Amino acid sequence: MPADIDVLDGAADSFRRPIDHGVIVLGTTDTATLTAAASYHAWTFELPADAMVTLRTASMEATTPDTVVYLYRETSGRWGSSIARNDDAPGTVLSLLTRSLTAGRYRVLVKGYDRSVTGRFDLVTSCSGAGCPRPVMPAPACLFGSTFSDILAGSVRIASEGAITAIDDTVPPFLRDQIVLAVRESSYTDVATAEQALAVVDDRRIRYLRLWEETSGRAFALLEYGVGGNSYGAIFADTSSTRVAAIHDGDLVSCTVAPAICRLGTTYDELKANPAFEMVSSQIITAATTGLTSAQRSQILAAVRTTYPEVRDFAAALAIVDEQLVNRLELVERATRSRVVAIEFGAGDNSYGAVFSGGTTRIVARIEDGDLAGCTLLGAP
Numbered sequence: 001m002p003a004d005i006d007v008l009d010g011a012a013d014s015f016r017r018p019i020d021h022g023v024i025v026l027g028t029t030d031t032a033t034l035t036a037a038a039s040y041h042a043w044t045f046e047l048p049a050d051a052m053v054t055l056r057t058a059s060m061e062a063t064t065p066d067t068v069v070y071l072y073r074e075t076s077g078r079w080g081s082s083i084a085r086n087d088d089a090p091g092t093v094l095s096l097l098t099r100s101l102t103a104g105r106y107r108v109l110v111k112g113y114d115r116s117v118t119g120r121f122d123l124v125t126s127c128s129g130a131g132c133p134r135p136v137m138p139a140p141a142c143l144f145g146s147t148f149s150d151i152l153a154g155s156v157r158i159a160s161e162g163a164i165t166a167i168d169d170t171v172p173p174f175l176r177d178q179i180v181l182a183v184r185e186s187s188y189t190d191v192a193t194a195e196q197a198l199a200v201v202d203d204r205r206i207r208y209l210r211l212w213e214e215t216s217g218r219a220f221a222l223l224e225y226g227v228g229g230n231s232y233g234a235i236f237a238d239t240s241s242t243r244v245a246a247i248h249d250g251d252l253v254s255c256t257v258a259p260a261i262c263r264l265g266t267t268y269d270e271l272k273a274n275p276a277f278e279m280v281s282s283q284i285i286t287a288a289t290t291g292l293t294s295a296q297r298s299q300i301l302a303a304v305r306t307t308y309p310e311v312r313d314f315a316a317a318l319a320i321v322d323e324q325l326v327n328r329l330e331l332v333e334r335a336t337r338s339r340v341v342a343i344e345f346g347a348g349d350n351s352y353g354a355v356f357s358g359g360t361t362r363i364v365a366r367i368e369d370g371d372l373a374g375c376t377l378l379g380a381p
Helices: 148-153 173-183 194-200 268-273 294-305 314-320
Strands: 019-023 029-034 040-047 051-058 067-073 084-086 096-101 104-112 119-128 157-164 206-213 218-227 230-237 243-248 251-253 277-285 326-333 339-347 350-357 363-368 371-373
Touching: 019 029, 029 040, 029 104, 040 051, 040 119, 051 067, 051 104, 067 096, 084 096, 104 119, 148 230, 148 251, 173 194, 173 206, 173 218, 173 230, 206 230, 268 326, 268 339, 268 350, 268 371, 294 314, 294 326, 294 339, 294 350, 339 363
Parallel strands: 019 040
Antiparallel strands: 029 119, 040 104, 051 096, 051 119, 067 084, 067 104, 157 206, 206 218, 218 230, 230 243, 243 251, 277 326, 326 339, 339 350, 350 363, 363 371
């Protein structure tokens, strides 16, 4: 390993004159490429108070670039020498730095191990503590309106509607939990089972609606019932126990969901043509494809398991999809420089898959019959 020579020389493409990518918002990811003419890349960030900051490099390249990351703190208008450095994170040639930092202005610089290192990499940042960025914005309007009646006339679509009048084997565990939590929004705060909850509501009947926001691909479950002739209930995020709004005497309260759009688009075809994204690469992957990284294989397996959860390994994932092939797209959002990877395949002649954040297996949207569902890359309408 070469000596840690941290000299701010004045040559072009050097510590002193790196490729300046400007400000990076902690908690986001940016992408850069090491070349013979661009071996040094830098970003800055500011902390108004103490924070724990993690800076790491990641890569989906067939050959992972050997990176070195440096951290500087501005003092009297100068960067001076680095305050921290990492060459190889445990078990990899990529880099990882985690530091407790005080208020101030900082620069993170990434270079190759030496001038021969080339390739694209992600700079992934995270932050915890009082100094981390928190967007300031006005309180958003509730997606569902202000009353139960608003829901039925609002921007969400009713995907299905029914009633729960008995608790039997057709009621799945997640719905049983939602029933209990919804009935606790009334005066019956002590119910512990779905059977108890159904027994105390008017007419032993709970109205059950599946809601869908077209612009974001988000699904919700609404459970509404009567208690003493008044309307109570709750709205949940899809099949989870996360309550996003409550119904109290016909009014919507404690709403945590605002109208939104999915920045990716509403369908897989829209994502491919989305002008807000730059297409980096497109690839058809089969069992004969060589050079795949472990991260790429993991993403393909995770995508296929959204449709075929019984699949256990990469080979089985390729074997089960239509024509034994998957499509892989890599895109970068122009405004944020965030990278996403879409894995799409056929299942019964329909389009399925998932969209991932960068080189991770964190799903930011599912592809379901060509539509994008469960999107977490949201923006204002």
